[in-house]
Amino acid sequence: MIPLLSPALAGSIADIEHVVLFMQENRAFDHYFGSMAGVRGFSDPNVQVNSDGKPVWQQAANSALTTNTSYLLPWYLNYEGGSFLNATQCMVAGNNGWEDNHAALNGGLNNHWATNNTPWSWGHFKRSDIPVQYSIADAWTIGDMYQESVIASTNPNRVTWASGSINVPGSPQTKSEGGYPYIDNNETPGCEANDFNCYPLTWKTTAEFYQDAGVSWSIYQDADNFDDNPLAWFGQFQEALTGSPLSTKGMVGQSLDDFYAQAKNGTLPAISYIIGPAELSEHPPYSPRDGAWLQKKIVDAVTQGAGYAKTALIISYDETGGWGDHVTPFHSPSGTAGEWLNDPYNLAGYTYSGPGFRLPFYIVSPWTRGGHVFTEHADHNSQILFIENWLAAKGKNVVTNQMVPWRRNNMSPLLNAFDFANPDFSIPDLPDAPVPHMTADGVYDGSSYCESLYAVTRPQVPYASQVAPDKVGSFSEPGFKEMRGALTEGRYIVFEFGGYALTNAGKPARDFTATKASSAHSDLAQRWVVHALATAGSEFTISSARDGRYIGAHTGLINSASGAEIYTVEFLAGEGYALKKENGKYVTVDGSGNVQIAGDASYFKAYSVTYSN
Template sequence: MLTFKQSIVASSAAVLLSLTSQTAAGSIKDINHVVLFMQENRAFDHYFGTMSGVRGFSDPNVQVNPGNRPVWYQDVNPTLSNATDYLLPWYVNYLGGNWSEATQCMIAGDNGWNDNHAALNGDLNNKWALNNTPWSWSYFERKDIPVHFGIAEGWTVGDMYQESVIASTNPNRVSWVSGSINVPGGPQSPDQGGVTIDNNETPGCEGPHLNCYPSKWKTTPEFYQEAGVTWQVYQDLDNFDDNPLAWFGQYQTALPTSPLATRGVSFSNSLAKFYADAMAGTLPQVSFVIGPAELSEHPPYQPKDGAWLQKQVVDAVTKGKSYKNTALLISWDETGGFGDHVTPYHSPAGTAGEWMQDPYGKFGQVYTGPGFRLPFYIVSPWTRGGHVFTEHSDHISQIKFIEKWLGAKGYNVTTDQIPTWRRTHMSDLVKAFDFSNPDYSLPAIPDAETPSQTGGIYDGYAICEAKFANRRPPVPYGKQNPATSLISEQGFKTVRGYLTEGRYLVFEAFGFAVTNTGSMIGASKATPKHDAKSQRWIIHQTEPGSHKFTVSSAVDGKYIGDGLNLVSGAGSAQVLTFKDMGNGKGYSVKTADGKYVGLSTDGKCGLNASPIGFEVFSVTYNN
C-alpha cells in the first residue's frame, strides 16, 4: 500500500493532469451574449432565508449583539407590543387560510435612505421592527415562490450579493449602469450631478451636491459603444421608469438617431423583440431587460406575476439558438423595505467615494453601500446544477464581469467611474462559472401562473388589493421561538467562489471528507447527501474581506490547531487560507507554515507541499 505521501503525490498528479485537460476545454471567451435582467425590491432573507445550502436562517456565524442577543432578535418595545421585547423572522403566511393570496400584494416597509439606515442602526442591524416595520422581518417559503426557487436552484444562486446603495431604486439602478452614485471623493466631480441617494427626477438639486438631476457622468453602455460592442436596452412603454439611462443628461439630449437614443432609451426594442432575438440567437453582446411595473415584484406588485416574467425571460434564453454561448444574470435593485440578517460588508470608515456625512443630519458619517443582501442568480450552461456563489458582490460586480469577459475577447471597456474600494473589493463573478464543464441540460422549473390582464393591462395586484382589505397578517408577538421561526430546508449546494462566512461546509476529495475524529482531523467516507455531522465545519474570518479563517467543528466546537490537532478555544486555532482555484479545479487549503491540507486516494488526511482541489459543499441539516 502507498504511504500517505506517496498517495497524495500520485493523487495530486492525477488531479493536475485532469485539470490540464479541463483548462483547455473552455474559457470565459466562450460567452457571446450577456443578458442583465433586474427586478424590484426584495431582500435575500425575505425570499431565500429558508433555502438549504445558503447563508440563511441556519447561519452558524450569525452576528451577536451586545447583551448576547443574536441579530435574529429584532428589538420590540411597547409602541409595538407588550407581549415581548423581540421579533424573530416570521413566516408571513403562518396563519394559513387565504393569507398566501393576500400577502402577494402586501407592502412591508420603506425602502428609502432614512428608514433603512435607521434599521441598520450603526451596523447592529437590529431595528427593522421599530424603525421600518414588523412586516419587514417576514419571509416567504418555497411554496409561495416556487418559480424563484426553481430558477435559483437549477443554476447558481449568489447568497452574498448586496444592493449597491442603502437606499431606493434610482441610486441602485444608477450604480448598475455606471458604477457610482457620485459620493464625494469618488471619480466624479460635483458638477456631474449630486450624490444620488433618492429617486429625485426633478431638474436641479435637492441640496448642495445632493440628488441632482440629471446625472452626467459616463455610463457603461457608452464604453461599450466606443469599443464597438453591441448592446441594447429592451423595454416596453410601461417600463416603471426603471431604465436608469433615461436619468442621464447625455441620453436625454441625444439625437433621436444616435446609438444612445436608439439603443439606450428607445421603446422600439420591446420585450417581445427580446424574446424573438433570444430565440433566434440574434441578441447583441450586452442586453438590458426592463420589465413592466406590474411584473416587477415591487410591492404591491406580486412575486407570482414577476415569476411569470422571469420564466418568459429564462425560457427565451435557454430555449434560444445561442443558449450555449449566453449568460443571464437576474438581480433585484434593492430590498424594498424588507430586512436581511447579514450586516452589510462595506469599506472602512472614511473611505473616499464610499462614506459621506448624512445630508439629513440623522446618522453622522455613514457608508452609502454596499447595502443589504438581495436575491441573485446566474443562468448559463456554466452555472447549471445547483450551486451557491459565496463571494461579496453587488451591482458593480455585473459591470466588472462584463469588463473581464469582453477584455478576454479583445475589447477595452474598463470604466473609470467606479470608486477604488468598490472596484477592488467587489467580486467580478467569474468564479461562479465552470467554463471547462458546461452543462446544456435544463432543469424542470415549476409552471408560472399567467398574470391577469384587463384591456391589455396587467392587474393581478389590483385584483388582490380589491379582494383583501387587510394584506398584512397579525404579527406573532410573544408566540415565537427559534425552533419554529428559524426554519430551513434540509440539503446541500456545491460552493463556488472565494469562501465567506455563514454556512456549514463539507470538504471532499476522492470520495472522502475531512472529518472530526475526536482529537484531530482525519478522513472518512463521503456520504451521498453530505450530511455527516462529523464532516461539517464552520469557518471564521480573521478580518473583513480576508481569505484567512480559523475553522471549528460542528460536532464539538473544537478548532483546527497546529498539526491538524483539534483544540479548544479560538485562541489556539490555526489560521488557514482557502483559495478557489476556479473553473472546476476546487479549493486549496493552506496552513500558516505554507503546507497544504490534503486527502489521499486511500482516505488519509495529512499535510503536503502541493495542494489538491477539495470540492466544498454548503450544507443545511438539523442533526
C-alpha cells in the same frame, strides 16, 4: 430534463457571446431565500451577536409595537394560511429609502428593522410561495453574498448598475455632474438643499463605453417600464438626437417581444438590459408570482433559444424594498473616498453609502448549471466588472473610469461563479408560472385585482407565538449546495476529496480524520464552520459543528479558539478549495482515506449544508 445538442466544450469566458442583465425590484435575500437549503440564511452559524448578547435574529421591539415581548424573530408571512397564502402576494412591508434603512441598520447593530422600518420587514416567504424563483436559483447558481450598491431606493442602485457610481464625494465624478451624492429617487431638474440628489446626471455610463468600443447593446422595455431605465436619468440620453445610438438603443430601446424573438434566433446583441413593466417587477405590492411569470418567460427564451450555449443571463434585484436581511453589510473602512459621507438628511451621521443589504441573485448559463452557491462579496458593480473581464478576454479594452476605486478592488467580478471548462447544456423542467391577471383591455392589473379580493394583505405579527431564539434555523430546508467562489462565513461546510470528507470523530479523538463521504453530505461529524480573521480576507480558523472544537496545530482538535491554526483557503475555479496551513503546506487525503499534510495543494469540493441535526 430537456436535452440539448452539446457543442464543443467551452474553455473560457471568451466563449460567451451574449450577456443579458435582467434586474427586478425591491426584495431582500432573507425575505426570499433565507429558508433555502445550502445558502447563508436562517441556519447561519456565524450570525452576528451584539454586545447585549442578542443575535441579530432578535430585532428590538418596543411597547409601541407589543407588550408581549422585547424582540421579534424572523417569521413566515403565511403562517396563518388561508387567504394569506394569496393576499401576501400584494402586501407591502416597509420603506426602501435611505433614512429608514440606515435607521434599521442602527450603526451596524442591524437590529432595528421592526422599530425603525416595520415588523413586516422581518417576514419571509418560502419555496411554496415563490416556486419559480426557487427553481431557477436551484437549477443554476445562486449568490448569497450579493448586496445592493446603496443603502437606499431604486434610482441610486440602478444608476450604479448602469455607471458604477452615485457620486459620493471622492468619486471619479465632479460635483457638477450630478451633485454630491445621488441617494434618492429625485427626477425633478435641479438639486435638493445642500446640492445633493441633483438631476439629471451627466457622467458617462457603461453603455456609452460599449458604444464607443463598438460593442453591441440595447435596452429592452415596453411602454410601461415602471420608470426603471436608469439611462433615462442621464442628461446625455435625454438630449440625444432622434435616431442617434443613445436615443435608439438607450431611450427608445426594443420591446420585450423583440427580446424573445432575438433570443429564439440567437441574434441578441452582446449586452442586453431588460426592464420589466411595473406589474411584473415584484416591487411591493406587485406580486412575486407575476414577476415569476416574467422571469420564466425570459429564462425560457434564453435557454430554449439558438444562442443558449453562448449566453449568460444574470438576474438581480435593485434594492431591498424595506424588507430586512440579517447580514450586516460588508463595506469599506471609514473615510474611504467615494464611499463615506455625512448624511445630508442629518440622521445617520458620518456613514457609508453602501454596499448595503443582500439581495436575491442568480446566474443562468451552461457554465453555472447544477445548483451551486456563489459565496463572494458582490454588488451591482460586479455586473460591470464581469462584462469588462469578458470583453477583455475577447480582445476589447472596455473599462469604465467612472467606478469608485474601492468597489473595483473589493467587489467580485463574478468569474468564479462560472466553470468554463465544464459546461452543462441540459435544461431543467421549471414549474409553471400562472399568467398574470389582466383587465379586459389586456392591461396587467395583478396588484389591484389582488387587493380587491383581500381587504387585509398584511398578516398579524406573531409576537406571542414565536419559536425559541435558538430555533430560527428550523425555518431552513434540509439539503446542500456545492460552493463556488472565495470563501465567506455563514454556512456549515463539508470538505470532500477523493470520496472522503474531513471528519471530527468526537471525543476522545484528538485529531480530525477523514471518513467516507455521502451523497447527501449530511453527517454532522463532517460539518465545519469557518471564522474569518478579516471580513474580506482568505484567512480563517475552523471549528467543528459536532462539538465546537477548533483545528489546532497539525491535525489536532482543541477546545478553544485560542491556539487555533490559521488556514488560508484558496479557491480555484473548476477545482475547488485548498486548505493551506500556516507552514505553507496543505491538507490532503490519500487513497486510503488518511489525512496527510503535503507540499502541493489538493482541491477539496466544498458543500454548504443545511440540516437540523
